[in-house]
Amino acid sequence: xxxxxxxxxxxxxxxxxxxxxxxxxxxxxxxxxxxxxxxxxxxxxxxxxxxxxxxxxxxxxxxxxxxxxxxxxxxxxxxxxxxxxxxxxxxxx
Numbered sequence: 001x002x003x004x005x006x007x008x009x010x011x012x013x014x015x016x017x018x019x020x021x022x023x024x025x026x027x028x029x030x031x032x033x034x035x036x037x038x039x040x041x042x043x044x045x046x047x048x049x050x051x052x053x054x055x056x057x058x059x060x061x062x063x064x065x066x067x068x069x070x071x072x073x074x075x076x077x078x079x080x081x082x083x084x085x086x087x088x089x090x091x092x093x
Contacts, residue, residue, distance in 0.1 A: 028057045036060065 026032070036044070036054045044054040054060045060067075070076035 028060070032060075 040050075040054050042048070043050040044052060046053055046055075052059065052063055054063070067076070
């Protein structure tokens with residue numbers, strides 16, 4: 001019984017100490033990529049309308065500053081606008 005109590009106390013102490021170190025660090029593939037997949041990759045992938053690809057860390061990292069500025073200012077967000085083919089052609093053709 002004493003051994004079980006000691007083990008439980010050790011586990012609880014270790015858990016308490018781990019929480020003192022703060023949250024786990026943010027990682028691209030675990031934390032950022034799922035957001036990009038939901039919000040950005042419809043357009044930001046090869047063969048789509050956006051000029052850059054956000055499929056990998058290597059392709060996305062150079063654009064991190066621009067992503068931060070454009071999403072914070074509301075200039076770039078999940079695409080919800082209904083653009084006609086004529087408008088698209090006048091912009092991109």
